[in-house]
Amino acid sequence: xxxxxxxxxxxxxxxxxxxxxxxxxxxxxxxxxxxxxxxxxxxxxxxxxxxxxxxxxxxxxxxxxxxxxxxxxxxxxxxxxxxxxxxxxxxxxxxxxxxxxxxxxxxxxxxxxxxxxxxxxxxxxxxxxxxxxxxxxxxxxxxxxxxxxxxxxxxxx
Amino acid sequence: xxxxxxxxxxxxxxxxxxxxxxxxxxxxxxxxxxxxxxxxxxxxxxxxxxxxxxxxxxxxxxxxxxxxxxxxxxxxxxxxxxxxxxxxxxxxxxxxxxxxxxxxxxxxxxxxxxxxxxxxxxxxxxxxxxxxxxxxxxxxxxxxxxxxxxxxxxxxxxxxxxxxxxxxxxxxxxxxxxxxxxxxxxxxxxxx
Numbered sequence: 001x002x003x004x005x006x007x008x009x010x011x012x013x014x015x016x017x018x019x020x021x022x023x024x025x026x027x028x029x030x031x032x033x034x035x036x037x038x039x040x041x042x043x044x045x046x047x048x049x050x051x052x053x054x055x056x057x058x059x060x061x062x063x064x065x066x067x068x069x070x071x072x073x074x075x076x077x078x079x080x081x082x083x084x085x086x087x088x089x090x091x092x093x094x095x096x097x098x099x100x101x102x103x104x105x106x107x108x109x110x111x112x113x114x115x116x117x118x119x120x121x122x123x124x125x126x127x128x129x130x131x132x133x134x135x136x137x138x139x140x141x142x143x144x145x146x147x148x149x150x151x152x153x154x155x156x157x
Numbered sequence: 158x159x160x161x162x163x164x165x166x167x168x169x170x171x172x173x174x175x176x177x178x179x180x181x182x183x184x185x186x187x188x189x190x191x192x193x194x195x196x197x198x199x200x201x202x203x204x205x206x207x208x209x210x211x212x213x214x215x216x217x218x219x220x221x222x223x224x225x226x227x228x229x230x231x232x233x234x235x236x237x238x239x240x241x242x243x244x245x246x247x248x249x250x251x252x253x254x255x256x257x258x259x260x261x262x263x264x265x266x267x268x269x270x271x272x273x274x275x276x277x278x279x280x281x282x283x284x285x286x287x288x289x290x291x292x293x294x295x296x297x298x299x300x301x302x303x304x305x306x307x308x309x310x311x312x313x314x315x316x317x318x319x320x321x322x323x324x325x326x327x328x329x330x331x332x333x334x335x336x337x338x339x340x341x342x343x344x345x346x347x348x349x
Contacts, residue, residue: 020171024171024175031185034185051192053299053303054191054192055194124289127288129284131291142199149190149191150191150193151191
């Protein structure tokens with residue numbers, strides 16, 4: 001049996017920092033994987049309404065976004081202050097929604113097409129008129145799965 | 158004496174990694190998209206066809222929101238705070254009230270034969286309704302259904318609805334169905 005021997009010296013040995021890069025790399029990879037760089041620049045102001053019964057949107061790749069809100073300050077000269085629709089990177093009108101949905105659908109593989117979800121990001125001050133019109137367009141395009149984007153609010157009790 | 162290449166100092170590796178780490182920390186948006194999930198009804202095939210289904214008046218729970226964000230529930234003005242309780246009462250119909258929805262007996266897995274209400278919640282809004290109000294109402298309606306499901310799950314399985322396995326959740330969904338119909342838009346209150 002080996003004996004455990006004190007090797008003469010006393011005092012605390014310095015902690016090796018050799019594993020520091022490993023730890024940092026681990027964190028680095030975590031953030032690299034979880035990062036989503038914002039793909040679309042928002043032209044409209046969006047303050048989402050609050051709700052308590054929200055569910056998470058699964059599978060980001062199956063989600064397409066429609067933004068509705070008043071144009072940002074620098075665009076108000078051209079587009080006014082009334083709520084507008086933004087698809088991808090530009091202001092669009094109602095008639096463009098169908099094309100948008102069909103192109104989003106094309107981009108998915110055939111097996112996934114049925115699961116296409118449309119997330120409606122709508123400013124809370126928007127009137128329902130435009131929202132109803134968009135919903136009708138989505139029905140016509142038979143993109144029936146939608147999600148009203150909203151912020152999670154803790155239940156007030 | 159053979160000249161050896163001096164070893165590169167690895168001490169700065171950590172600094173480089175830190176730099177990258179900070180870059181990704183800053184650019185990261187960890188937002189999980191959350192929202193109220195909803196299915197739109199499919200577009201009716203034939204436009205001329207009257208799609209108004211014949212549903213008995215007692216089975217419909219009408220929620221109207223007007224353009225100044227006021228609520229009219231079953232022909233009575235109502236405060237948003239009351240809506241949840243009222244909706245729960247409508248779905249469950251605990252006293253078998255004749256004004257509240259009929260029930261039919263359905264066989265559901267795990268539950269056996271249960272009485273399920275036939276009620277449908279009909280939500281109608283004006284073009285001038287604000288989206289915030291609309292979402293508040295939607296939220297209250299969904300909350301009512303979720304609370305009832307939670308109750309049923311607790312009573313039957315002794316667990317929270319969210320912790321149940323999928324097939325049990327499906328069974329609870331059958332007992333407490335979420336039937337919220339967003340009516341065909343009607344132009345009331347003039348064009349905007």
